[in-house]
Structures are given as C-alpha cells and as structure tokens.
Amino acid sequence: MIPVLAASPGAGASVVAAALADALAVGARSGLLVDTADRSRSGLNRATRDDGPLVAGPHPTVAIRFSARRGSVVSRVESSSPVLVPGMVPPPEFWRPANWRVDATVVDIGHDVWRVAAHPLIGAGAWLRTGSPSPRPVLVVRPTFPGVVHGEQVLARLxxxxRSGLVTPPTQLVVTGARRWPSAVAAQAGRRMSVLLPGSVFLPRHRQLARTGVTAAVTPAPVRAPLATMLRRWGIPVDRRRSASTRSG
Structure with a gap:
C-alpha cells in the first residue's frame, strides 16, 4: 500500500501515483490506483478513457467509481455535495473493487496535505494508519528551496x-523535475528532510507530460523507470511484461 503525498500543490503527486500504477501494470502486476480528490481538483481526472460503474459509499452523497486503466483499476471518489470535506472521504475498505486481485494499492492523497496531516485518522489520511498491510508513504517534493521547506513542514506536522504509533511517516522522497538535488537546495533541508535526502528517487522532467498532465495513456518510460527500480527495492517485482497492446497508448 503506497500513499503518495505532495509536500505542496503542484509537486507532482498525481503524476507519481499514475506512474507507480503504470509500472505495476507494465510489469504484469495488478494495481489499484485510488484517487481521493474532488473530481474538479484531481490530477487524475483524465486518467481513464471511460467511466466505470458507481458503488455507494458510507456517506449518502458519496460514491466510488471504478474504471479501467491499462491493467489497473482506478477508484475515484465522487460526490453530489458541492464541497467534499475530509470526513466524507470513504475509509480504505470501500475502495477495492469486488473480484479484483490487488498486488499493490497506490493512493493519490489528493486533499490539501496540510489539512490531512492535521488529523490523519479520518478521510484520505486513513491510508497512513499503521496496520497490516503496512503502508509505505511517499512524499513528493520539488527540487527547490520552497520544496524542501514544505517537505519539512509536512513531516513536522505528522x-x-x-510518535503515538497511529500513522506511518513518509520514508521515501520522490523528487520531480530533476535528476539530482541542487547542492544549495539540499543544504537548506531541515533535520527531518535531511534523513530522507540520501535515498531520494528522481523523476526527470518530461515535456509532454508537463504539458498534458496525466491522461489515459501510459506514463512515459523515463518517468516510470526510477519508480520501477524503487518498487523492486521494496520487494515488488515488476520485471514481467504485458502484451504490446497493453503497453501501447
């Protein structure tokens, strides 16, 4: 279970979440991509070509839609309410489709991470709870001075x-739009971020993806590759290949 948090708006959490799900799918693993954001604010709102069926959620104005994405299932929250507050987001047990084997679940924590971190036991923050399976939270940051500052603030808020043993902290940094840390930026990292810097995973900037955002097409191989390496390091093999028709698009 891989919750993906953005240290700040626009850091690229939705791109990372989609690329993780695609790395699983291309490697013949069954992935579940969870989108907890309001559809109008989601970075994954174009991640599928067609919408699948709706299933009622625990709140009368909330449902979950299950749609197909190139070897993965995308579960997204939908609401008839004009405002989707954290407490309305269904807990994890509502997001898995029936009769679908899941090797790994990737969660785009789409709400404002500052608000999620204030009370991570409800809403989208519930994906950070300790338990079994144990989550492997990923914190997505930009390679900038504001990026490391925001990352430090999120870690401090969590x-x-x-300390109470209720949530699992991010133990992996994913840096978007860079191949390495600029030395001057890394030197500004606080004590919490400094611990995570050596194991950072870097996603290079991809011009087309930066222009279009996440679409129904599989994310580009140069973006998936560093994340596939990370998954292997975590003991999730993604070396098998699907057919060419599955990889296309």
Whole structure:
C-alpha cells in the first residue's frame, strides 16, 4: 500500500501515483490506483478513457467509481455535495473493487496535505494508519528551496501522530523535475528532510507530460523507470511484461 503525498500543490503527486500504477501494470502486476480528490481538483481526472460503474459509499452523497486503466483499476471518489470535506472521504475498505486481485494499492492523497496531516485518522489520511498491510508513504517534493521547506513542514506536522504509533511517516522522497538535488537546495533541508535526502528517487522532467498532465495513456518510460527500480527495492517485482497492446497508448 503506497500513499503518495505532495509536500505542496503542484509537486507532482498525481503524476507519481499514475506512474507507480503504470509500472505495476507494465510489469504484469495488478494495481489499484485510488484517487481521493474532488473530481474538479484531481490530477487524475483524465486518467481513464471511460467511466466505470458507481458503488455507494458510507456517506449518502458519496460514491466510488471504478474504471479501467491499462491493467489497473482506478477508484475515484465522487460526490453530489458541492464541497467534499475530509470526513466524507470513504475509509480504505470501500475502495477495492469486488473480484479484483490487488498486488499493490497506490493512493493519490489528493486533499490539501496540510489539512490531512492535521488529523490523519479520518478521510484520505486513513491510508497512513499503521496496520497490516503496512503502508509505505511517499512524499513528493520539488527540487527547490520552497520544496524542501514544505517537505519539512509536512513531516513536522505528522510527527506527533507518528510518535503515538497511529500513522506511518513518509520514508521515501520522490523528487520531480530533476535528476539530482541542487547542492544549495539540499543544504537548506531541515533535520527531518535531511534523513530522507540520501535515498531520494528522481523523476526527470518530461515535456509532454508537463504539458498534458496525466491522461489515459501510459506514463512515459523515463518517468516510470526510477519508480520501477524503487518498487523492486521494496520487494515488488515488476520485471514481467504485458502484451504490446497493453503497453501501447
């Protein structure tokens, strides 16, 4: 279970979540991509070509839609309410489609991470709860001074919940739009971010993806490759290949 958090708006959490799901699918693994954001604010709102069926959620104005994406299932929250507050987001047990084997679940924590971190036991933050399977949270940052500052702030905000043993902290940094840390930026990292810097995974900027955002097409191989390496390091083999028709698009 891989919750993906953005240190700040626009950091690229939706791109990372989609690329992780695609790395699983291309490697013949069954992935579930969870989109907890309001459809109008989601970075994954064009991640599928067609909409699948709706299933009622625990709140009367909330449902979950299950759609297909190139070897994965995308589960997204939909609501008839004009505002989707954190408490309305269904807990994890509602997001898995029936009769679908899931090797790994990737969750785009689409709500404002600052608000999620204030009370991570409800809404989208529930994906950070300790338990089984144990989550492997990923924190997505930009390689900039504001990026490392925002990352430090998010980690600090989660720290009391981590100390209490209720949530699992991000242990992996994914840096978007760079191949390495600029030395001057890395030197500004706080004590929490500094611990994570050496194991950072870097996603190079991809011009087309930067222009279009996530679409129903499989994310580009140069973006998937570093994340596939990370998955292998975590013990999730993604070396098998699907057919060419599955990889196309």
């Amino acid at each position: 720290e009391p919940w981590v």
